[in-house]
Amino acid sequence: MTLAPTLRGTGTESVTPTAGASKRRDRWLALALLAPSLVVFGVFVFYPLGRTVWLGFFLQDPFGLRRQWVGLEQYRDVITSSEFLNSLEVTALFTVYTVPTSLALGLGMAVLAHQKLRGMRLFRTIFASTVATSVAVASLLWLVLLQPSVGVFNQLLESIGREPLDLLNDADTALPAVAATTVWQNLGAVFIVTLAGLQSVPDELYESARVDGHGAWSRFRNVTIPMLGPQLLFLTVVLTINAFQSFGQIDLLTEGGPEESTNVIVYSIVETLAIDPGAASAQAVVLFGIVLVLSFVQFRWLDRRVHYAS
């Protein structure tokens, strides 16, 4: 009874001003610590982003000498143009081809390499190696493999008596062929992330499931997949963003062709940039919006199904 008023009295009289001064000091310190990052992000991310949005409101010549304000009309034109819609469709197909396939194959390889067998370390190194390959190197490698006359792929076909195929120059096969090279390149990263996830799953969970009568497929579906939830969510989001931003392999393997069949959004933006920087900026902003919404939806929808270790 006697203690409470004393505590209340000292609290209101002396702690509040000190706490206020301390808060102000903390705010300045926080700003000072954040400043370098804010400057870097401001110069290299926020300013270019804002500038791109702004440029999207203008019609421009290729050299940026003449400019005409057209406002949101340009964004509307971009969204409704058949070229952009084709690029969007191609990009969506490219994403559908590459993301689930990369995840399934990379996870499958990780499950295989997780077995405790002699020499597995060598396989782990081989499986992970594509992560150290640049888009340029991977694309040139596949260009040689898929080359119509001397490529290994067609030599294999010939050896079994089949007609050679020009996969990269056929409108029906070019996108799947480029997607295959991208899957190959994604495998290393998917493999490393999922293998690391697998190694953190306690063996007892599998042993308990075995004793309780669960076969290999049931253990994979009920234990492995849920336990790898955080890794699979991360990879789904990152691979989707990468697929929407693909450019290097398209540029080196097909240049958007044949017949626009591999003209993904970023390649289309780069092509448009040479003719109409304003329209290219508008396309870039629309791409940014699509990726932002897609990532948000993936996080909202998938995150609820993911278990995070506490």
Next chain:
Amino acid sequence: MAGIELERVTKRFGDVVAVDDVSLDIGDGEFMVLVGPSGCGKSTALRLVAGLEEPDEGVIRLDGEVVNDVEAKHRDLAMVFQSYALYPHMTVRRNIAFPLKPLGVDRSERDRRAAAAAAVLALEDVLDRKPAQLSGGQRQRVALARAIVREPRAFLMDEPLSNLDAKLRTETRADLVALHERLATTFVYVTHDQVEAMTMADRVAILDAGRLQQVGTPDEVYERPANLFVAGFIGSPPMNVMSATATDDGGVTVVGAALESEAGTGLPAGRPVSVGVRPEALSFGPSGIPALVDTIESHGHERLVACTLADGSAAVVRLASRAPSPKPGDPVHLSARADDVLVFDPETGDRVR
């Protein structure tokens, strides 16, 4: 219910022999405890029965059927792991019901049986929680509920109480014994804690360095240990072991003092032997083995008097708390009744009487 039989089973990991030529019969409905120090092979023996390891030699039978080549998932056993092995992404209800899935039991029946198993272990209020939201004791009970939901042929338990605090461990020991009586199913229980072994088991199997040392009821292994290892491992404090010499009248002498031996050692006079006497079987008297009191530990209900014999070896005497006790530094004489004196061969360690 299932009888479990291990016949001359050996399991090696590289150069290490984890289980060495072990033969053990576990009866239908029996509560068998495998006990021994860390690395003695008790968990490996359990995993061999579960089918999680394959024996290098020997035969394992369940209900008389050889199961060496039968996969774990087809053995119809349930196992409780030291870590409980609960699936962190599943609710308690789904964890408990998980073993019913491979049996093709439909969802509503799975839920009903999971709720029934949860009721046995007083888990009704936490069915919709995830394991991370439970206390250690609750997790342990979820693991038990998951084991009983399927009504398996036998339960295998690998140190299931070792992650609990001392009070909860004592309570759960009693719960497990009650559960065994209720289910009337074979339990094979692995522990390094001899108190768990002695208080819960119908029979105890003691292992050391992969070899089976003795199988018997808790009273048998306590009163008549087969060798010096069992004598030292079972009992706290362990049996006093003193160097002695056989006498021509069938008795022994320790530091020159005679100790009677009920049936005689049957050994030639002058043969060096080891003598084992439980701390509660030693008493202070006017005559006997001369010793000096070192320390006295009071445990409330008893006192442990540590003494040093003339040859430098140690012996502990257990006294009731109200019994008259010497003081540290007092010279005393230790004696024991003839039928409490066990004689071991110091070379092989085996009990000779």
